[in-house]
Amino acid sequence: MKSQLGTLATELKRKIEAREARIGIVGMGYVGLPLALLFSEEKFRVTGFDIDNRKVEALNAGGSYIVRIPGTEIQGAQKSGFSATADYGKISEMDAVIICVPTPLNEFHEPDLSYITQTVDAIAPRLREGQIVILESTTYPGTTEEVVVPLLEKGNAKGLKVARAEDEGDFFVAFSPEREDPGNDTVARRDIPKVVGGVGKLASEIAAAVYGTIFNRTVPVSSPAAAEMTKLLENIYRCVNIALVNELKQLCHRMDIDIFEVIDAAKTKPFGFQAFYPGPGLGGHCIPIDPFYLSWKAKQFDFRTKFIELAGEVNIAMPYYVIDKTVEALNQHKKSLNGSKVLVLGLAYKKDIDDLRESPSLTIIELLRKGGAEVFYNDPFFAKVGHGRHYDLNMTNTPLENLGQYDAVLIVTDHSDYDYQRIVKESKLVVDSRNATKGITSEKIVRC
Ligand SMILES: NC(=O)c1ccc[n+]([C@@H]2O[C@H](COP(=O)([O-])OP(=O)(O)OC[C@H]3O[C@@H](n4cnc5c(N)ncnc54)[C@H](O)[C@@H]3O)[C@@H](O)[C@H]2O)c1
Structure with a gap:
């Protein structure tokens, strides 16, 4: 029965x-x-x-x-x-x-x-x-x-x-x-x-x-624990692999090798390789956060999750790397960051979405401001940005016009609707942290 x-x-x-x-x-x-x-x-x-x-x-x-x-x-x-x-x-x-x-x-x-x-x-x-x-x-x-x-x-x-x-x-x-x-x-x-x-x-x-x-x-x-761990494995896998390409990107810059060309070539391998792409840092509600749920729990078991910590370290440093590259690029143009007008293109943590959570753009804007730059942003998804858990920006969207007025245009999110040809043509200097200008040849572009 x-x-x-x-x-x-x-x-x-x-x-x-x-x-x-x-x-x-x-x-x-x-x-x-x-x-x-x-x-x-x-x-x-x-x-x-x-x-x-x-x-x-x-x-x-x-x-x-x-x-x-x-x-x-x-x-x-x-x-x-x-x-x-x-x-x-x-x-x-x-x-x-x-x-x-x-x-x-x-x-x-x-x-x-x-x-x-x-x-x-x-x-x-x-x-x-x-x-x-x-x-x-x-x-x-x-x-x-x-x-x-x-x-x-x-x-x-x-x-x-x-x-x-x-x-x-x-x-x-x-x-x-x-x-x-x-x-x-x-x-x-x-x-x-x-x-x-x-x-x-x-x-x-x-x-x-x-x-x-x-x-x-x-x-x-x-069990529920196996299902909980499955999700974390998936996100940690992404986090660690993104950190790996972010680190290799920095080395490639020093060696004057195009990391995106390398990834495109590597991904032709039909097995054993999955392409991950470098960027200005991690964003969203998942990848920057979830791995640390496991690091925390692991301590209860006397265990240090070294991969997670190392990946976190590399990814957290990426906005700082973008700023260093922007400073260098301005320097080449005989400009200092202090006093420069910088337009940040794209705020969302990834392209074509309306999600700002943990976006590296927020840290980048704060660092630019700290360095004395006058900062503007354009993002079709956000008419204004006030303050959130980790930021207090109070800015409104700037139309994508008169690009020549900026000392640098910094691409942080590669939204599909942007006309990158026009952006490069009309700007004095374009710092591209997403390879959004792939295929465009111009001395005005600094890829980082
Ligand atoms: N966004 C993603 O892409 C994504 C992907 C996979 C997993 N997740 C996970 O899913 C969960 C939710 O993420 P999200 O992106 O939907 O968050 P979210 O912030 O977009 O939505 C959460 C909602 O919960 C509501 N809420 C908060 N406390 C509540 C309560 N006590 N009672 C009723 N409603 C309450 C909030 O008002 C909000 O509308 C998180 O654990 C996240 O890590 C998110």
């Missing part, structure tokens, strides 16, 4: 299959909102939870605040029952609750799990039997079982317990990392395999059933 838990699991899987399951997504940001839209496309009734009332209001008015998501997609989702709310009371109506809240570092470069713990504290009292809670926020291995599960169990007055075995427990918990690559349209979201690791076999099966409706392939692993 089936246990009560087995019956709950079977019923939840039936509801998922029939698209009757209610999906709640907590955190309507870059990860949560696209996920909500995917479930809506599959005709699930989705509720988006966010503590930011401006986002809730925008979504309920059928609008979007993420450039690559048009308002029409939100309106389409509304037809399948999508709505947003700041009211956690509705959590108990959900069958699956997926958490997509931020996981930054604190001022000491340590994991800041406060967004996760606040979210879980708000879910716990509303938890009911037979629900699945899935964490998607990137974090160190152990978070789901060591932090999320105890808070859920302690925080519900009904004494509900997580299902660890097939015949004991009341609700399900899993971890499933997000693998989105903002701005990369070469792989459809559906085609990105979804890794899932449940606390217990039933949770893994249910999490795979949930994501199996919107992804073509799910990849179950044996």
Whole structure:
């Protein structure tokens, strides 16, 4: 005979299959909102939870605040029952609750799990039997079982317990990392395999059933910790390889070799090499941050993650390298940085996206200002920049006109819409940290 838990699991899987399951997504940001839209496309009734009332209001008015998501997609989702709310009371109506809240570092470069713990504290009292809670926020291995599960169990007055075995427990918990690559349209979201690791076999099966409706392939692993570690391995792999090419770029400059030519040649090898590209430094909410979640956790095991630390050191130094090269380039033009007018082209941490988080442009602008330059910026995605966690700039977008007035135009983000031929033609000096001017020959260009 089936246990009560087995019956709950079977019923939840039936509801998922029939698209009757209610999906709640907590955190309507870059990860949560696209996920909500995917479930809506599959005709699930989705509720988006966010503590930011401006986002809730925008979504309920059928609008979007993420450039690559048009308002029409939100309106389409509304037809399948999508709505947003700041009211956690509705959590108990959900069958699956997926958490997509931020996981930054604190001022000491340590994991800041406060967004996760606040979210879980708000879910716990509303938890009911037979629900699945899935964490998607990137974090160190152990978070789901060591932090999320105890808070859920302690925080519900009904004494509900997580299902660890097939015949004991009341609700399900899993971890499933997000693998989105903002701005990369070469792989459809559906085609990105979804890794899932449940606390217990039933949770893994249910999490795979949930994501199996919107992804073509799910990849179950044996535990939440294995799924958490998978995400970190992927991001650390990127971080370390980017650091490697950033270091080699600096050597290549000294040796007068074009690193981009070298990478293009190396990537013709049909096996054993994947191309990574150097740049002005790392940005975004993932690569500069996630590896340090693991370094922190590793200390608990008396282990130093030397690769992560070294990669961090190289990548963090890149904006300083760009400044050194800009100073040298100005010097060649008999100018000092102090008193020069510099236009920074592109603020986003990578091309064609509207995300400023951890962008190297912010450090570069601060360093230019510190060096006495008069700094301007142009970026089609940002009309103004005020202040954030690590910067206080207070600047407005400068039109891309009259480029001859600047002593240097510094390319930090290689947005596709820029006409680089025109930029080089009209500028006195172009410092290019992205190889955006590839193929253009001019003495005015300094590549760094
Ligand atoms: N952005 C990416 O490309 C990406 C890719 C892979 C993984 N991730 C991971 O996904 C997670 C979310 O990242 P993101 O880029 O979507 O962040 P984001 O800042 O764009 O969105 C997070 C949202 O959560 C909301 N929020 C914060 N606390 C809340 C709470 N207590 N209750 C409800 N809502 C709350 C915020 O208001 C915000 O709208 C992070 O762990 C990140 O590392 C992000």
